[in-house]
Amino acid sequence: MKHVAFSRLEGTAAAPPSKSLTQRAAAAAFLCRGETKILNASLCDDAGHAFRLIADMGATVDYSGAGRGEKRIGVRGGKPSGASRVNCGESGLCLRMFAPVLALFSGPVTLEAEGSLRLRPADMMEKPLVDLGARARTTCGCPPVTVSGTLRGGRTEVDGSVSSQFLSGLLLALPLAERDSEIAVRGLKSRAYVEMTMDVVRAFGGVLESDPELTIFRMAGRQAYQAGAFQVEGDWSAAAALLVAGAVAGRVEVTGLDPRSRQPDRAVLAALETAGAFVQVSPDRVVCQKSAPRPFEFDVGECPDLFPVLAALAACGEGTSLIQGTERLRHKESARDRSVQREFAKIGIDVSLDEGVARIRGGRIRGGRADSRGDHRIAMALAAAGLSSAEGIDIIGPECVSKSYPGFFRDLARLGGKIS
Template sequence: MDRSIPPGRVAGTLTPPCSKSYAQRALAASLLCDGVSTLHNLGFCDDTRSALRCIRALGARVRPTGDASLAVEGGLHPVGRRLPVGESGLATRLFTPIASLCTEPVRIEGEGTLLHRPMGMMVPPLRQLGVRVKERGGHLPFEVCGPMHGGEVTVDGSVSSQFVTGLLLALPRAAGDTTLHVRDAVSTPYLDMTLDTAAHFGVEIFQRDYEEFYIPGAQRYCATELHIEGDWSAAAMLLVAGATAGEVTVTNVPMLSKQGDTAVCTALVRAGAAVINDARSVTAVRRPLRAFEFDATHCPDLFPALAALAAAAEGVSILHGTSRLRHKESDRAEAIREEYGRLGIEVDLPDEDVMTIRGGVIRGGRVHSHGDHRMAMSLAVAALRAEGVVTIEDAECVAKSYPEFFEDLESIRIR
């Protein structure tokens, strides 16, 4: 599906979908409970639906209690031997360790670009923890068969924190205690979200500098009631729209959130935008924008939003952390360079961890999302400042995280 975005100004208030990262963690923890947990403010994007399929496949019973609320009766008893993770990297790395608690073989099956994303980092630690793993060259599908026991194990955290998250949520249910050593942990705010979720469900995990985690075994997850906060990754796109093309207020995004993408507010201020916040909302207002420098190593999902911000700023902005972008839904560094180049914005990758973006006149034109939801949203936001219409190919990929994105953006357009 193509989507054409004309230039224009925006003003209004929007509520982004819930944090899919928190939602998937909460669904996993609910599966591991003995009782019934109630989750509120759920949004049903593709990734959250993948997590729902996973917990049902692993034995949870789920019923709606409202438009955005679910009751989840836990119980880790696989109803088959397939775990369909869809195209969700987090679901894969989160539910593979949980499936490894089971004594029956479970086959982890993915779709689309996920089949090309690296998963081999999971295999040696799982085997050290007693799991039988059948795999092909470090990519899906995998087959795992537990039960996973405790012990001492080292994990490479340099590519993604998601597998560490899966282990942290699964290992409290293992029979023995575990000491988990993590080398070169990245995206540490996501690990904070994992620890926060576990604590909400009554589970204790101890950590030192994100390098060592001690996880007591034989713990019980306690059923709870939880409200899922808004997604700061989605909010970042909306706030950049406000900073570059008018004024946007985003609600249900607490500033004290553990989500790392709250850092977009720092980038906005460095670029010269006005940022106003209270306990549950943030407003970004357009001002003359200047080039800025920002390290997104621990919040790589911000890169597409930051690209739209830098394209509208005067001068050359410098973004650090591009090595984190190679194994996302697309090679996001190359995708940003290629697609913004089509719009007349010069993007360079002078080394493997740096991106420079020379802001200036954004041309209209035809661009491609690369099947990447965040690229589609980024290009749509950039289009607000373009000289002509920007047409985005394969725009329906926004359903992965924010199905209503285009409708929301159109609803605040000034006519």
């Protein structure tokens, strides 16, 4: 347990590397013949599961450059090992992205899951993989997932309304299938994450095309990825927690952020400005400073990971803020909308939920004891709220931040956060 007390922040922190881009790069590097150097690679739990998975499947993963401040990891693709089981931990991206990637090989291989990921939907993968020549078997629509046969390419339709992660896996895998492919997508959410995947495919020499609405994707088969160097940018999802901390408790500068990034959580900048924070954006850094907080409205439909920290932001200002697009949060680590509602109630903040809209009544944060529920985003949101609380907040299960940002509490303390 960690206690976060009322604090005044002032200082600079580096954004951690993007775990989403690191995992995508790991998948592409696994499919290369030569050695790829992933620069500024994330060392969080989710990225670690991706690297261990490809190592179990036959890739050589060199961590020798990861401990000298460079965060450089080498990956040499190789002949698949024939492993029959791999562990995705609690990473939904790892599970859904690697299922089609591993289906390129004859299998069978079972992708196992831990914690809440065992209850998250995976059945959207079954029919498309069959359409494309492989087979997939879930457990009552959830992990573990067993893939077998060989992904040969062809035509299929994908439901993108719950998650775009499986689509990302298909986009990475199908250029290497033996036949040309076409994917029709309905109800796509998290469009920006799909665009990030397309950027990774192209960075490794792959060719694919889509219509402007991202409803049709086409790619030739029998392509080959080219090994090389891939630079991972800073993680806007994790940095959002630091920027919100600055907005509620002082002044924080976060370096290593690309304001032109495709990452959807870059939208935190618009939310902060709408909430009255002072925001200054430079080519590689962002400053966020507390100003006159005000209630705000924001839609997290395309950036659901922002919901917990924006709820903390709303809690610190007088008035009622409306956050829309929360219906997708039921499939996150902890049924995230309900978890925020219950845990914020324990610290004196009322959150009401109604048909995809959260209403947060801000004002005085009393403080108290609240549970992260094993959700890294909720743990960081509770910490941000604690900085502006009367009594401080005891956070149960703070270690879950290692899923995306292992150094979060260390960095918050260096900025002036009173953490014990």
